[in-house]
Amino acid sequence: MGSKYFDYAATSPMDPRVTEAMLPYYTQEFGNPNSLYTLGRDAARALEAAREKFAAGIGAVQPSEIVFTSGGSEADNAAFFSTLRKVAPDGGHLITSAYEHDAVLETAEWLGKHGYDLTLVKPRKDGHVYPEDVKAALREDTKLVSIMHSNNEIGSINDIKSIAALAHEAGALMHTDAVQSLGKIPFDVVDLDVDMASFSAHKVHGPKGVGALYLKRGTRFDALIKGGGQETKRRSGTQNVAGAVGFATALELALEVRESEAVRLAALRDRVIDGVTSRLENVQATVDTGERLPNIASLLVKGVEGESMLLQLDNLGFSVSTGSACSSGSLEASHVLLAIGVPQVIAHGSLRISLGIDNTEADIDEFIDALVPIVEKLRAMSPVYKKMFCGENPITF
């Protein structure tokens, strides 16, 4: 194997076994799962089997606690809108963190402008949201706490079990965005005792456009998408049977190799970090303490603009991400990096290397060999590198 693709946290290729499991539901088994005749009932059985398999994969007590969605973003949106419309239609206090995925952050901020009070808890410099910081933000009228299980840019893992306990003590619901954790690290909804959790299929070699929301039984919920009342009235629209089958299959396959892959990927992650930081000056791992995802290496390459690095790497066939302002059309440096206190000037030079099933040690070494001269060349081209990072008062994080 071997691959120059280092952006598995953005998306992953579908496992051929997943594609194979899905294909019949597009062709001969095309029935609408809500139809009463045989073809429909067969599709419904496949959908419910997928739900059972998925539920088992996240430790849910009942398959009916799984609502299939169009992706992680829809699950995140529903976690806010659908519960709040039931439990706090007239407003109340919400807590989330400042470094959530945009699907949570934008949703929470919108609610913050439309009748709800919003507190954004800041993650600390080490990349973690501290339970005591959430505790300090809790109020008597806090209705919902949403903190991500692991961060998609820097890979830090949060103590959701403790945070959920605090939220419940205060009478609030607990949601966690678990998109990056699923299939990578242990994730069990009962152990964590969350009320809701969001997942996405394409991060675990499943199809794009498919996600799931775990909704603990008894959690009051008003469907975001209304219509025919599918998904036991929690998500209308003819179900994506093939997608659900694909997601469940992908999760099952990911969990089969999870433990061995976690060890292998963590070694590769550390190989990237050690290799780059030993061969280039003024480079550091963004976070290096506490629980971290095995597959994400986040680097701060000072004095270089991230998009330039990304494009030069792409020129050599490598795919990575950056939190630079210039990346993919946004004008702000990554809100995740800024939230943990990385100065703008340094955030522009961030690189995220997210590893997956096809990456090998040889790929990592090849990547490092490619990155070093690119950074040196871009720094040499910069009018300010030496002044900002090599003088008497270098800018630091």
Add this chain to the structure above:
Amino acid sequence: MIYSDKVMEHFRNPHNVGKIENPDGEGEVGNPVCGDIMNITISVDGEDTITDAKFQTLGCGAAIATSSMVTDLVKGQKIQDAVKISKQDVADELDGLPAVKMHCSVLATDGLKVAIDDYLKKNGREPLSGEIKSADPNFDPHAEEEPAEGEDD
């Protein structure tokens, strides 16, 4: 957001990288918070013709490609013509730039204007462009932007 082949060509192999020693004019624009800084140095002959131009740029693909293009364009031009080169001219020469890059990344034309004014002032002459906003290290290129379509209020 997709760059044209020409932008990528200039980005991969930028022309005129470096700094002219004892330049006749020098300009530095941009600020590190935005992530784009550009320095341009020029040589000018006795008839106000730019004979050489070099740049150093910290920035994205568009910032580097436009720096390369501007330094190409001005060589052999009279300073009076060079100051008229607009951001749009540079974008057109590069077969277009993504809209989001027009505001903050096309620093090269500003850098050139500052360098030409620097040359004029050194020679006791009136500057042609006067104040250039992006030459102020605290300049925020996003300040004047309209919110994008579909953005929440």
